[in-house]
Amino acid sequence: MEVADEIPGSSMKIVASEREVTRLGESVFRTGRISSEAMDLTCQVLVRMADQYKKLDVAGVRAVATSAVRDARNQAEFLGRASQSAGTVVDVISGREEARLIYLGVQSRWPITSKRVLIMDVGGGSVELIAGENGRMLDAVSKPLGAVRLREVFLGHDPPTDLELHRMREFIAEKLDGVARRFGAGRWDLAIGTSATAAAVARAIGGVSRSNGDRVDRFRMSAAQIRKLSQKLNSIDLAARRRVVGIGPRRAEIIIPGVSVLAQVLEAFHLGAVRYSTAGVRDGIIADLAARGVGTKRAQLNADQRREVEKLSTRYGVSRKHSRKVAALAVSLFHSLQPLHRLPLEMGKLLEAAAFLHDIGHYISDLSHHKHSYYIVANSDMPGFTNREREIVANLCRYHRKALPASHHPNQKPLSSEEMQVVVRLIPLLRLADSLDRSHAQRIESVECRIQDGTVTVQLLSPGDIDLELWAADQAAEAFRQVYKVPVVFARKRR
Secondary structure (H helix, E strand, O other), X not given: OEEEEOOOOOOOEEEEEOOOOOOOHHHHHHHOOOOHHHHHHHHHHHHHHHHHHHHOOOOOOOEEEOHHHHHOOOHHHHHHHHHHHHOOOEEEOOHHHHHHHHHHHHHHHOOOOOOEEEEEEEOOOOEEEEXXXXXXXXXXEEEOOOHHHHHHHXXXXXXXOHHHHHHHHHXXXXXXXXXXXXXXXXXXXXXXXXXXXXXXXXXXXXXXOHHHHHHHOOOEEEHHHHHHHHHHHHOOOHHHHHOOOOOOOXXXXXXXXXXXXXXXXXXXXXXXXXXXXXXXXXXXXXXXXXXXXXXXXHHOOOHHHHHHHHHHHHHOOOOHHHHHHHHHHHHHHHHHOHHHHOOOOOXXXXXXXXXXXXXXXXXXXXXXXXHHHHHHHHOOOOOOOOHHHHHHHXXXXXXXXXXXXXXXXXXXXXXXXXXXXXXXXXHXXXXXXXXXXXXXXXXXXXXXXXXXXXXXEEEEEOOOOOHHHHHHHHHHHHHHHHHHOOOEEEEEEOO
């Protein structure tokens, strides 16, 4: 299990991570079925992990099953029990989907945009081989060469006999035959190994204990070092393998076939070395959820709320095109500037509502229309919003222009100090969004924010003249600098 905060413009932050080996595949590779013992243990672990992620109020969750469950004849029974235990539907994913997620996971932790890369992931039931170039996955294959599967099929003695090792190597070679040709001729700039097997090999070669496992991230292992480790492990029994630094008691049971697969992949692709990456399927799932926008709905108005604010803004003569554009820009700024404002996702809804309503005060008078906007919103019936939420929206409308909040302003009285802090942090975003449609001509198609070296750069995508919007954004940026204590600059980006 892995829980992470995925924040646009910055690296993924791991909030919680847990791993427990339940060996679903051991019985599958012998009998074709998941044993009742493995099923019971796995479901117990899933219940515990579900309790953890539910306490963290996650925005999205996905649970996947891979090789062992793909092959199990009692797959349906397991999926029913596992889904109930995990608190979410468990998906059986194909080998190619597993490979895609692994690639996404590696790219999320170690972005590689200008090289030809081969990624190898040795799991319990299968090995995924993935070719990528210039940050894009080109091809992937899944082969039934997982460490647990190979041990169950080929290795009956401890240490294994020469005949067992020979048969296993021949099987691995047969399954790998043609994969290198399929991926195409040419030099590989980088080879990356992922998964627990690769981690154990990296730690064993580097002499790093399991407790210091993060130290081997991006660690380089030569093909010669891997062959030497393989020869050593092949010749000693389980008790001795457990004493090898970095391998661990459970991994020692299946490390021999795992190392053999790594060694033979390097040989098949004529590679001199491989680097280990801590990333894997879990990181890929999180990156994929983020790319799909999972969780963003919590920061946006639901259908009923949106209908109410649009109806209210229309009643008071606000331009629908302008209010929709400001709302879209405000939501985009809220997501991309999350590393700065650090507000709960639900606050994005209130910013969006204020973007729809900030100009309704013009109905009363153009003079001090921001104050009139506050009065109308604060005294309107807004189904779908609590009274506190309505007050926050009203205050945002009050401060979308002119002065920032001051202690003597009476409109702040209904709100707590914490709620006013929310208002203060959202004001600059609303002002920027409003200024970026200053002409009311919807000239800005989208915004992208980058936070780097203590400066916020806002890139504006537009095919036309945006001089007025740039001027207005520069004026609005002063409130941003006052609240966040960082400079903000604007850059034009043409389509």
